[in-house]
Amino acid sequence: MKENPAADSIIALRDLRFAWPRGRDVLDVPLLQVARGERLFLQGPSGSGKSTLLGLLGGVLIAQHGSIEVLGQSLQKLSGSARDRFRADHIGFVFQMFNLLPYLSLIENITLPCRFSPTRAKRAQAHGGSLQDEATRLLRELGLDAAALNQRSASEISVGQQQRVAVARALIGAPEILIADEPTSALDSDTRESFLKLLFEECTRVGTTLVFVSHDLSLAPLFSRTLKLDAINRAGTFATAAAP
Amino acid sequence: MTLLPLACKSLLNRRFAALLTVLTIAVSVTLLLGVEKIRSQARDSFASTISGTDLIVGARSGAVNLLLYSIFHIGDATNNVSWQSYQEISKSPQVAWSVPISLGDSHKGFRVVGTTPEFFTRYHYGAHHELAFDSGKPFDDVYDAVIGAEVAAKLGYTLDQQIVVAHGTGSVSFVEHKDKPFRISGILARTGTPVDASVLISLQAIEAIHIDWQSGARVPGQTISADDAKKTDLTPKTVTAFLLGLKSKVATFGLQRQINDYRAEPLLAILPGIALQELWGLVGTAESALLIVSSLVVIAGLLGMLTALVTTLNERRREMAILRSVGARPRVIFGLLVLEAALLTVLGIVLGIAFLYLVLAFAQGPIETHYGILISLNAPTSRELLLIALVTAGGIFAGIVPATLAYRNSLADGLSLRL
Numbered sequence: 001m002k003e004n005p006a007a008d009s010i011i012a013l014r015d016l017r018f019a020w021p022r023g024r025d026v027l028d029v030p031l032l033q034v035a036r037g038e039r040l041f042l043q044g045p046s047g048s049g050k051s052t053l054l055g056l057l058g059g060v061l062i063a064q065h066g067s068i069e070v071l072g073q074s075l076q077k078l079s080g081s082a083r084d085r086f087r088a089d090h091i092g093f094v095f096q097m098f099n100l101l102p103y104l105s106l107i108e109n110i111t112l113p114c115r116f117s118p119t120r121a122k123r124a125q126a127h128g129g130s131l132q133d134e135a136t137r138l139l140r141e142l143g144l145d146a147a148a149l150n151q152r153s154a155s156e157i158s159v160g161q162q163q164r165v166a167v168a169r170a171l172i173g174a175p176e177i178l179i180a181d182e183p184t185s186a187l188d189s190d191t192r193e194s195f196l197k198l199l200f201e202e203c204t205r206v207g208t209t210l211v212f213v214s215h216d217l218s219l220a221p222l223f224s225r226t227l228k229l230d231a232i233n234r235a236g237t238f239a240t241a242a243a244p
Numbered sequence: 245m246t247l248l249p250l251a252c253k254s255l256l257n258r259r260f261a262a263l264l265t266v267l268t269i270a271v272s273v274t275l276l277l278g279v280e281k282i283r284s285q286a287r288d289s290f291a292s293t294i295s296g297t298d299l300i301v302g303a304r305s306g307a308v309n310l311l312l313y314s315i316f317h318i319g320d321a322t323n324n325v326s327w328q329s330y331q332e333i334s335k336s337p338q339v340a341w342s343v344p345i346s347l348g349d350s351h352k353g354f355r356v357v358g359t360t361p362e363f364f365t366r367y368h369y370g371a372h373h374e375l376a377f378d379s380g381k382p383f384d385d386v387y388d389a390v391i392g393a394e395v396a397a398k399l400g401y402t403l404d405q406q407i408v409v410a411h412g413t414g415s416v417s418f419v420e421h422k423d424k425p426f427r428i429s430g431i432l433a434r435t436g437t438p439v440d441a442s443v444l445i446s447l448q449a450i451e452a453i454h455i456d457w458q459s460g461a462r463v464p465g466q467t468i469s470a471d472d473a474k475k476t477d478l479t480p481k482t483v484t485a486f487l488l489g490l491k492s493k494v495a496t497f498g499l500q501r502q503i504n505d506y507r508a509e510p511l512l513a514i515l516p517g518i519a520l521q522e523l524w525g526l527v528g529t530a531e532s533a534l535l536i537v538s539s540l541v542v543i544a545g546l547l548g549m550l551t552a553l554v555t556t557l558n559e560r561r562r563e564m565a566i567l568r569s570v571g572a573r574p575r576v577i578f579g580l581l582v583l584e585a586a587l588l589t590v591l592g593i594v595l596g597i598a599f600l601y602l603v604l605a606f607a608q609g610p611i612e613t614h615y616g617i618l619i620s621l622n623a624p625t626s627r628e629l630l631l632i633a634l635v636t637a638g639g640i641f642a643g644i645v646p647a648t649l650a651y652r653n654s655l656a657d658g659l660s661l662r663l
Contacts, residue, residue: 051659058659060568081573088571093659095569098562103257104250115246116571169570 009033010176010209011057015066017235018052026052027063028235032227036176039200039210041220044229050213053229054181057211058091059083071176088117092170092208096182099166100154107146109154110135110169120173127174138168141205142198160191167199174206181213196222247576251583254563258556262588265549269592272545273635274599276538280628281604282611283531285619290524293437294516296368298496301325301333301503302485304510308526311519314345314485317355317438320413321347324482329509333488336502338495341366344483346450349421350413354395356443358450358480364390366489369437379403380430386449386474388429394440396431403428409443409453421453424470436618448478488513542635546642549588553581553646557653564654578651585643589636597624597632 011034018027026049034040044050055061056068059075060083068075071090075083092113100109111131114121121131128134136146142164149157154165163183170178180199184192196219203210212223220226255262294315302310303323312318334342343366346358357363361382364375380403383390389409391401401407405428411419426445434440452473468476490496496515503513564577601621608619624632 055659058569060659081575084568084571084573087569093569095566095659099566101254101563101566103253108253112567113570115250116576 008036010036010038010071011211012069013056013066014068016056016063016068017065018049018056018061018063020052025235027056027233029053029066029232030234032232034209034211036209037207039203039222039224040212041223041226042211042213042229043215043217043220043226044213044233045215048229049233049235050181050229054093054179054213057177057179058093059087085117088113089119090176092172092175092178094163094166094170094178094180094183097159097162097186099169100162102153102155104154106139106149106152106154106157106165107132107135109165110138110172112169113175114173117173120175122173124173131172134172135168138172138202139165141202142168144168159186160195163187163195164198167202171202171206171208174208176207176209177211178203178208179211179213182215183212184214184219185216192219247579247583251580251587254580255584255587261552261556265552265588266591266595268548269542269545269589269635269639270595270599272538272542273593273596273632274603276535276542276631276635277597277600277624277628278603279534279538280631281600282619283535284625284627287524287531289436289618290527291520292370293520294367294369296366296372296489297487297516298490298493299488299500299503299513300485300516300519301488301511301513304512307512307514307519308523310485310512310514311516311523313347315438315516317347317357317442321484324484325486325511326482326509327480329506329511330483330486332508333503333506333511334486336499338490338492338499339488340491341489342486343367344447344480344486346447346480346482347484348413349409349411349450349453351395351407351409351443352399354392354441354443355413355438356409356445356450358445358447358483360447363444366487367439369435369439373435375435375439376433378431378433380428383429383444383446383449385427385429386446386452386478387424387426387470388445388449389426390430390432390444391428392432392440392442392444393434395443401428401431403431407443409445411457423467424453424473447480447483451478451480542638545592546589546635546638549585549592549639550642550645553585553643554649557646557650560650561653561657564650565657565659568654568657569659574651574654577654578647581647581650582640582643585646586636586640589639589642592639593632593635 011032013029013032016027016029016032017025019025042050052061056063057070059078062076070086073086075086078086100106101112104112111124114124114131124131124134128137139146139149144161144164149161154162157165163186166183170180183199184195187195199210200222300310300314302314303321303325305322309319309322313321330342330344333339341362343360343363347355349356364382367375378393378396380390389407395401406425407428408425409421411421426449432439452470455473455476456468488499490499500513500515503511567577567580568574604619604621608621611619
């Protein structure tokens with residue numbers, strides 16, 4: 001495990017160990033690399049340390065040992081607010097469900113990252129003219145009619161539509177990385193496939209590297225690479241310990 | 245600022261709870277500012293009851309007592325001042341003018357004040373306002389009476405109407421001076437002072453209605469008609485108190501000492517301003533208690549807001565995690581909650597002030613007629629602005645508590661969305 005990370009690796013974790021205060025290690029990852037443009041499927045049952053790993057990648061959590069580099073930038077070396085800015089500039093997130101703020105319109109939800117990242121705001125404007133136009137364009141490409149939907153609040157549209165709006169938000173301003181945490185688990189199998197298709201198309205168009213985390217291995221064939229978290233994580237987890 | 249629209253929309257999303265919080269704060273602010281406004285204006289109105297008079301002289305008692313019975317017509321004189329002493333002191337070289345006051349009778353609960361026509365020019369109130377006549381003129385004949393605005397309004401009296409004065413000062417009188425009725429010669433304009441509730445007649449009239457009386461009771465069998473009474477010598481033997489104006493203010497303390505050391509009879513001279521202050525000092529305790537109570541109500545209102553914000557924090561963890569995921573720093577979460585608290589407080593204050601002026605606009609009339617206090621709908625005074633600033637600061641300060649909790653939550657939760 002001493003090999004050098006590939007020159008084009010966009011995420012590189014080395015000897016990463018993380019433990020919650022007064023707890024044992026939940027993560028002990030000797031090496032994890034994600035190449036630029038890759039569509040990585042990271043599989044792990046719940047409790048396998050997925051959320052912790054995402055927190056570390058997002059710079060919300062800091063590992064006690066090892067290094068974590070995103071876009072060549074060591075996250076440990078950044079201050080808390082610099083990590084927040086880094087996350088805002090370079091990483092989009094899509095969660096399992098309830099991704100949207102109910103008090104904002106769909107367009108406002110999509111342009112939300114641009115409030116916190118001038119870089120992404122500028123890129124979105126350069127691409128779409130105005131933030132609203134870019135948000136509308138993203139929605140259209142994800143198969144949603146902004147004009148018809150925007151009259152309704154985030155809680156009034158279907159879960160599948162909500163997830164697509166969340167993808168639009170994660171991709172506005174073309175961040176380098178999109179981290180999706182079980183984004184399809186609330187969808188039925190038909191919408192799941194079409195959602196993934198749209199997600200891939202959009203990631204390719206924007207040039208975003210996708211890290212997709214799920215427990216559902218049936219989706220794995222659609223991705224360019226599959227990693228099992230259990231395989232790369234040396235720390236025993238609750239799930240594996242409890243497994244028969 | 246990107247936070248303000250977020251805070252507004254977030255509050256709007258919880259508009260019912262937010263409205264209740266705003267109402268709680270509004271009501272407490274209305275109470276606080278209302279108490280402050282009425283307190284300060286009552287004090288002003290109180291302090292402006294008499295002005296331009298340098299000394300008030302009466303029988304020896306206490307300063308507050310003398311002020312209360314001579315000016316406010318509350319309570320009774322302990323003793324009278326002899327006409328001779330009054331004459332002598334009035335003729336002192338320092339004295340510019342003097343106005344005697346003779347009390348002891350009433351008309352339907354309103355005090356009858358025996359005095360001289362100088363009263364109408366010498367009695368000043370507020371910032372040297374003189375008494376003005378709504379209609380008619382000062383008393384001329386012995387059986388003429390001038391009534392205050394409140395008397396006229398309450399009893400519906402008009403000029404030239406006949407009234408009968410009762411003996412004693414109770415509101416229900418059994419002994420009336422029916423044989424010597426008075427004609428209303430003038431009605432005074434409203435002043436907001438006890439003069440409004442007075443019936444003013446001449447000193448001679450006081451003498452005339454008591455001419456066939458002795459020791460507070462009618463002498464049986466001895467009746468002197470109103471016209472006959474007029475022909476007798478009506479020089480009073482005593483007065484209750486008198487007001488003095490001096491040629492030079494510098495002489496005030498000297499003359500006061502002179503009167504207090506007066507050999508012929510025990511007298512007391514007081515400076516109205518000092519006595520008013522002393523009297524307000526007594527009332528002031530209740531006034532501060534009111535202000536403290538209303539401040540506590542405001543604190544209760546802000547605590548209500550605090551509770552409302554804190555209880556929603558758990559269900560808003562998701563919202564915070566979403567904001568964090570799109571790049572909001574924990575301090576943005578902190579700022580968002582402080583801003584929400586500030587918005588609620590400011591809205592509450594604005595609504596509270598609106599309530600206050602609305603209530604005052606309706607209550608202005610009744611307060612003036614019942615208590616003689618004119619509450620003007622002026623812009624907030626500097627003290628009121630200070631109170632408003634304090635409430636705002638208190639609201640923002642209260643917002644720090646939920647903000648700190650949310651800050652800690654968002655540090656601990658990170659991006660994990662908890663249900």
